[in-house]
Amino acid sequence: MTKRIYISDIHQHVGKTVTLFGWVYNKRSSGKINFLILRDGTGTIQGIVAKGESEDSALKAFDELTQETSIKVTGIVREFRGNYELAIQSIDIIHLTQDYPITPKEHGVDYLMDKRHLWLRSSRQYNILRIRSELIHACRDYFHGNGFTLIDAPMFTPSACEGTTTLFEVKYFDDKVYLTQSGQLYIEAGCQAFGKVYCFGPTFRAEKSKTRRHLTEFWMVEPEVAFNDLNDNMELAEDFLEYIVQRTLKNRKKELESLERDTKILANTKAPLPRISYDEAIEILKKENNPFQWGGDFGAPDETILANKFDRPFFVHRFPSAIKAFYMKEDPTNKKLSLSMDVLAPEGYGEIIGGGQREENIDVLLAKLAEHKLDPKYFEWYLDLRRYGSVPHAGFGMGIERCLAWICGLEHVRETIPFPRMLYRTTP
Numbered sequence: 001m002t003k004r005i006y007i008s009d010i011h012q013h014v015g016k017t018v019t020l021f022g023w024v025y026n027k028r029s030s031g032k033i034n035f036l037i038l039r040d041g042t043g044t045i046q047g048i049v050a051k052g053e054s055e056d057s058a059l060k061a062f063d064e065l066t067q068e069t070s071i072k073v074t075g076i077v078r079e080f081r082g083n084y085e086l087a088i089q090s091i092d093i094i095h096l097t098q099d100y101p102i103t104p105k106e107h108g109v110d111y112l113m114d115k116r117h118l119w120l121r122s123s124r125q126y127n128i129l130r131i132r133s134e135l136i137h138a139c140r141d142y143f144h145g146n147g148f149t150l151i152d153a154p155m156f157t158p159s160a161c162e163g164t165t166t167l168f169e170v171k172y173f174d175d176k177v178y179l180t181q182s183g184q185l186y187i188e189a190g191c192q193a194f195g196k197v198y199c200f201g202p203t204f205r206a207e208k209s210k211t212r213r214h215l216t217e218f219w220m221v222e223p224e225v226a227f228n229d230l231n232d233n234m235e236l237a238e239d240f241l242e243y244i245v246q247r248t249l250k251n252r253k254k255e256l257e258s259l260e261r262d263t264k265i266l267a268n269t270k271a272p273l274p275r276i277s278y279d280e281a282i283e284i285l286k287k288e289n290n291p292f293q294w295g296g297d298f299g300a301p302d303e304t305i306l307a308n309k310f311d312r313p314f315f316v317h318r319f320p321s322a323i324k325a326f327y328m329k330e331d332p333t334n335k336k337l338s339l340s341m342d343v344l345a346p347e348g349y350g351e352i353i354g355g356g357q358r359e360e361n362i363d364v365l366l367a368k369l370a371e372h373k374l375d376p377k378y379f380e381w382y383l384d385l386r387r388y389g390s391v392p393h394a395g396f397g398m399g400i401e402r403c404l405a406w407i408c409g410l411e412h413v414r415e416t417i418p419f420p421r422m423l424y425r426t427t428p
């Protein structure tokens with residue numbers, strides 16, 4: 001009996017006979033030697049099928065093999081010029097694939113997106129999603145390792161967190177609810193029970209934007225800490241970013257190299273990160289002849305101008321209250337400003353983190369709800385947090401796909417999630 005092993009462990013088996021299960025990535029012949037590239041999800045390996053060395057049945061099977069046919073192969077592991085290869089003895093075809101729709105030729109993105117369930121097998125998509133998996137683990141490990149308790153927020157919610165214009169309404173028996181835009185309001189409750197908490201789940205925005213940064217369903221990781229103010233919040237965000245970026249660089253070096261990502265700017269992601277106020281950001285834009293009006297929100301071109309000033313992610317803090325959500329605390333030194341912060345990624349990627357200090361005073365909060373035309377009846381439970389042991393607190397949310405698009409250096413967020421949901425895409 002030979003042992004079934006994975007390609008990622010192949011180095012432990014040099015000189016031994018092993019069995020691999022996987023799919024045909026490619027094959028070619030040169031003279032009497034046949035080369036088979038096998039992938040098994042943990043990597044790829046070249047197998048050699050040759051007369052005299054391989055069983056006759058393996059030679060016959062090799063001729064039949066098509067791209068993405070699933071097979072079982074047995075052979076001897078050899079090390080050759082620092083690479084591992086398999087001297088194949090036998091090949092068993094598990095399922096013979098016919099006319100695999102994705103070939104090495106160029107396909108359009110729409111076509112590939114329609115075939116997303118198969119496109120995942122391609123090396124570029126494979127590398128991106130391997131990096132995603134590492135990034136998500138790094139986020140969880142950071143919070144878990146720093147004493148945060150995971151508090152999962154619900155997906156069905158009775159009210160808006162981030163404005164009423166991007167809500168997905170869902171029929172809920174005889175009633176209606178909305179898909180969550182953010183778990184924040186719930187982890188605010190969590191931080192008053194557990195001190196330091198985070199949630200991590202899918203979030204939904206009915207955004208009619210067809211940009212390279214917008215998904216209608218995306219994953220957000222959100223910490224919330226009781227007694228933290230805006231400064232503490234920025235310190236937490238930069239420490240968190242340093243950890244997740246450095247760890248991803250270290251553990252997914254090979255994948256980033258395959259994507260030909262220049263990782264120099266990523267490596268600069270170390271605390272402390274630069275901090276500029278909204279007012280300072282406007283000064284920078286004006287110097288660049290950008291006619292930006294105080295009170296507006298930054299668009300992608302503005303963010304790009306700002307980001308070109310820095311060689312690492314940076315904070316913009318104290319945005320006007322009028323362009324931020326109802327829960328943002330006003331700056332006590334200037335009521336027009338909020339104790340908010342965004343982190344912008346360099347290289348034109350824009351906002352990857354949004355957050356700030358929360359309003360803890362019930363009267364101010366009630367006035368804000370009215371200003372934002374939100375019915376206080378749905379926020380009674382949230383107001384309770386300000387009635388019983390209210391404390392200053394702060395937190396932020398990071399969109400995994402925006403952060404990953406930057407880490408991988410991708411044009412569009414659609415490749416950063418296994419099955420993207422966008423304005424015109426809900427399949428496969």
Ligand code: 4AD
Binds near residue numbers: 184220355397403
């Ligand atoms: O800035 P946002 O809207 O902030 C919040 O939702 C806060 N409640 C978070 C908090 O303080 N706990 O969204 C946070 C992040 C953005 O910085 C961005 O990375 C991502 O979520 N994001 C999106 N990602 C992809 N597609 C979209 N449509 C996104 N909208 C926001």
Ligand code: MG
Binds near residue numbers: 342353354
């Ligand atoms: Mg934001």
